[in-house]
Amino acid sequence: MTNTRDADHEAVRILSDYIKIDTTNPPGNERVAVDFLAGILKAEGIEYKIYEPEPGRASIRAHLPGTGEKKPLILMTHIDVVPADASEWSFDPFGGEIIDGFVTGRGALDTKGQGAMLLMALLALKREGIEPSRDVIFLACADEEMAGNYGAGYLVEKHADELEAGLVLNEGGMGIVGLLADKPLMAVATAEKGLCWLKLAVTGPPGHGSAPHGENALERLNLAVSRVIERGTDFDVKPAVAAYFKNLAEGWPFLAEYQKDGDTNTLIKNLKDASLLSNPMISSMLKNTISLTVMHSGDKTNTIPSRAEAHLDCRLLPGEDIETFAAAVTKTLADDGIEVSYLDTSVANESPFDTDEYETIVRVIGEHLPDAIITPSMLTGCSDSRFFRKIGVPTYGVMPALVSLGDVVSMIHGIDEKISVENVINGTNIMTDIVRALCGR
Numbered sequence: 001m002t003n004t005r006d007a008d009h010e011a012v013r014i015l016s017d018y019i020k021i022d023t024t025n026p027p028g029n030e031r032v033a034v035d036f037l038a039g040i041l042k043a044e045g046i047e048y049k050i051y052e053p054e055p056g057r058a059s060i061r062a063h064l065p066g067t068g069e070k071k072p073l074i075l076m077t078h079i080d081v082v083p084a085d086a087s088e089w090s091f092d093p094f095g096g097e098i099i100d101g102f103v104t105g106r107g108a109l110d111t112k113g114q115g116a117m118l119l120m121a122l123l124a125l126k127r128e129g130i131e132p133s134r135d136v137i138f139l140a141c142a143d144e145e146m147a148g149n150y151g152a153g154y155l156v157e158k159h160a161d162e163l164e165a166g167l168v169l170n171e172g173g174m175g176i177v178g179l180l181a182d183k184p185l186m187a188v189a190t191a192e193k194g195l196c197w198l199k200l201a202v203t204g205p206p207g208h209g210s211a212p213h214g215e216n217a218l219e220r221l222n223l224a225v226s227r228v229i230e231r232g233t234d235f236d237v238k239p240a241v242a243a244y245f246k247n248l249a250e251g252w253p254f255l256a257e258y259q260k261d262g263d264t265n266t267l268i269k270n271l272k273d274a275s276l277l278s279n280p281m282i283s284s285m286l287k288n289t290i291s292l293t294v295m296h297s298g299d300k301t302n303t304i305p306s307r308a309e310a311h312l313d314c315r316l317l318p319g320e321d322i323e324t325f326a327a328a329v330t331k332t333l334a335d336d337g338i339e340v341s342y343l344d345t346s347v348a349n350e351s352p353f354d355t356d357e358y359e360t361i362v363r364v365i366g367e368h369l370p371d372a373i374i375t376p377s378m379l380t381g382c383s384d385s386r387f388f389r390k391i392g393v394p395t396y397g398v399m400p401a402l403v404s405l406g407d408v409v410s411m412i413h414g415i416d417e418k419i420s421v422e423n424v425i426n427g428t429n430i431m432t433d434i435v436r437a438l439c440g441r
Helices: 010-019 031-044 112-128 152-158 217-231 239-248 253-261 264-273 322-333 356-368 385-390 405-411 421-438
Strands: 047-054 057-064 073-078 102-104 136-141 167-170 175-177 185-192 194-203 289-297 307-316 339-346 373-379 395-397 402-404 418-420
Touching (some): 010 031, 010 112, 010 421, 031 047, 031 112, 031 136, 047 152, 057 112, 057 152, 073 112, 073 421, 112 421, 136 152, 152 385, 167 385, 185 239, 185 356, 185 385, 194 217, 194 322, 217 289, 217 307, 217 322, 239 253, 239 373, 253 264, 322 339, 356 421, 402 405, 418 421
Parallel strands (some): 167 395, 175 402, 185 373
Antiparallel strands (some): 047 057, 057 136, 102 418, 175 185, 289 307
């Protein structure tokens, strides 16, 4: 049972109310949530500004002035969430109920929970009345779950002068329990893969299904895509990933050989021997990935289609050139009749993890979680961090909650998403201390 006092904790109440606001993207409708956040900021006397490039697609920037000794700190989160089919859930995905010690609903982990923690950190600084060494900006953005065109991407392009910063804290990192035998793992996201979404299209003569003519567009596309999937990609261990597994060796003894020699070939061998290369969450950190996600062709069983189209979701490691990768895919297709075009792209990005500010984040987390292994990590998806890293601002993904790996996999963009009340409270305390430390003199 949840302690009544814990359930009444301010961060828990804010998150519960925040989840109740349906910001499913599409369509987004973030303006309603922005008005909710603006009400809290106004009550605290914190200056804010709302941006709304399209009706309903709103973001909010709150500003707490500092001494200017350091460049501003941006506390970034996103307001929108992915769809949730209520018929698949055991509770209302937009109920925000507290059930058996958990705040429940879409966005609890991705990423309204993190947003509530960041907001509480801002409120704590304001209430303490101590002028921070840098301006602190709370930035809650629309449209992260799609392309960012109405959110962070738009803001960085159109309002860069209001978002000058020396550091950004965002989503991407998280604490995982159960991955290591006796220690929690706290990952701080310092890098993320790039996006290369490809559309493959081919045409051919139509015909009757009873008389195959050998030029079936769908068959050609199937064969070509199969060549790409079967070819796969090679392992390539990037610095953040190398550091990640070297730190994991403290809890995974089978990585002792790699921890000792630092050879990435040893890492691949150790992971293979432990049967972990087949784990998609691990293998996707070690190479570029290609997923066939969409295929369109035909509408009648007895008619050979004249056109076939497929979409490939490719995620690229830092340092990879998008055009070079697309050219390699085109070559592997081995069919000059297939037209290859881009649906969307973004360059892989990373921030250094040898900075004083990164070390400050690690130190504060370690003070709260002395048994945790804290490590840089690479997000295999993409987030709004890419927009700030692109303009040279170090950006770190921090979500100081401890969640089982199974829950991360099943709940984020999945079913029955929730976060424990304990995580909300402890995470708020950790996040607030991180912000205090980064704003100290």
